[in-house]
Amino acid sequence: MTVALPISTDPAVVPEEHQPRRGLWRRLPTRAKAGAIMLGAFILAAIIGPLLTPYDPSFQNPAPGLSLHPPDAAHLLGTTQSGQDVFSQLLLGIRLTLELALSVGVVATVLSVVVGVAAAYLGGVWDEVLSLATNVFLVIPALPLLIILLGYLPQKGQTATVLVLAGLGWPWGARLIRAQTMAIRGRDFVAASRETGERTWRILAFEIVPNEVSLIAASFVNTVLYAIGASVALAFIGLADLTSWSLGTMLYWAQSQQALQIGAWWWFVPPGLAVALMGTSLVLLNSGIDELGNPRLRDAGGASAAAWHKLRPTDPTPVLGAAPARRRWRGGRQAGGELP
């Protein structure tokens, strides 16, 4: 399963895009571009990787010289204790981990949009209950709960893991989306469509949600990041289908067979590095999305705040025109930034 990223604007991945998309790509901060390209490379590896695997990753080569063989031309990343090819495992592992993380991202983001929008739009008791649930699940640490849930499951397959991870991954996005929906709900265009007799679900689907796309994208990226971290950690302690090859199960086998103590760095460094780089690409992407939404965070080209006398001529918010708008924005932030 390959899920198209809503924010994947990497031209290498989506070459036949329309003109406006091109503009979006150009407006993206450098950091976000770097993140998108890195993520694109991983997605590409996940798609074509299984075609390139030189060996069956589970094949245990009985040749005595091939146990814990350091990297060479035949085995690009060496072999494991039982003679399995690490490179083949890595290619399949990237695919499985990415697949799982993106699926969790989709399911959890849908959940958080539903909960967030419902809480803000329905209001009253609904809002009280849904907000309380969101805040409670935000403060209860997810990993120990995930461990019990997966521990009790007799089969720890892909679908079960996705559902459990998504079931605990929605509160963060739901909270942001609720705050945003509260802000949009009172706008004139929503009132107008309500006056014209639009049905509630149409207002929600066509007036409110489209205005939250960047927030939804950010919460998707964050959820995928959480899913990668959590699924790898869970697999590392053995709570996964250990017969499949994911980056987490690779690390599990490397750890349980003492790869570190033996000195077989080629066994645990590649999967761990892949996890870290995948995560880095998502963090970069997210900081880019942040910058799009909050231009102050952009790389101020030399406009250092420490040298504030230099800053004033290039102040991005001219005092006259923007002052009232800024004041209103700050009010909104205070309301949203309060504690739950």
Added chain:
Amino acid sequence: MPFIVRRLIFYLVAAWVALTINFFIPRAMPGNAVESIMAKFPNLQPSAYKALQAMLGVGHPGSLWDQYGAYLGNVLHFNFGVDVTNYPANVSTLLAQTIPWTITLVGTATVIAFLAGTVLGIVAGWRHGGWLDRVLPGLMFFQAVPYFFLALILLELLAVRGHVLPLGQGYAGGLVPGWHWDFIVSAVYHSLLPAFTIVIASVAGWMLQMRNVMITTIGEDYMLAAQAKGLPGRRVMFSYAARNALLPQLQGFGLAVGFVVSGAIVMEIVFSYPGIGLLLLNAVTSNDFPLMQAIFLVITFAVLLANLIVDMIIVAIDPRARAREGAR
């Protein structure tokens, strides 16, 4: 209602939700956990069988309400049942042995990382576009690295190859834990690398968050006013910008502390550190459900407590939190 009382009620609700989830999971999940435990540990006594059934709700030991009441009573008395792996040891005894290790290590390292990250974030935000900003992508890498992988790398470099620090464990073999000099020195020496791992892995996150809040704060009007008054730059930076930016940072600390604790606990496994992480690994590998559940509750309560402490700090430094009585 004062802010702190509202928060206290919220944490009590959260604790109750965690307890209730913990009660219902074994009763809702497919499969017979008691049978699988008994099959795995044939040396368990029939009394342990009864206790497990009561704990996990198998075999209809009374109505659901009775079970729930008995369960809440047990938890309030820190009675988490008998541990099946180390039968007949109590789960609470095992927890009491391991919790001090984890709390000391993770607590100290997290506070250090938070303080260091906040200071770095203040500087990075103040000198927006400076050299600290240029190493941001590198820091984002550290933010994305799983704690346990960083632990593996540091172990490889500093212990396996460098022989500078020990390979793992909480203290040197042969020492008896206690309050004597040899043991304390050994324990601190063995905790250096785990603590360093937590600091390295989490400092980037605190720093990035503080940097972003600083940059947003610097754009506020009162900053301009402070600068226009001709106050020295250092004073504006710390008393005006950093002090205001600290509040969102502290609120973020409350939400992120669960992630840090989770990451640190998995990391303990790599170091064979005698904390809760290793206990958790043993519980998972041996399907020791009562122990897993007790660990979940302990970690959750620790995180809730940390949140409460952060809220008290917020009340202490933010007059608005004290003034906003009754307002939501």
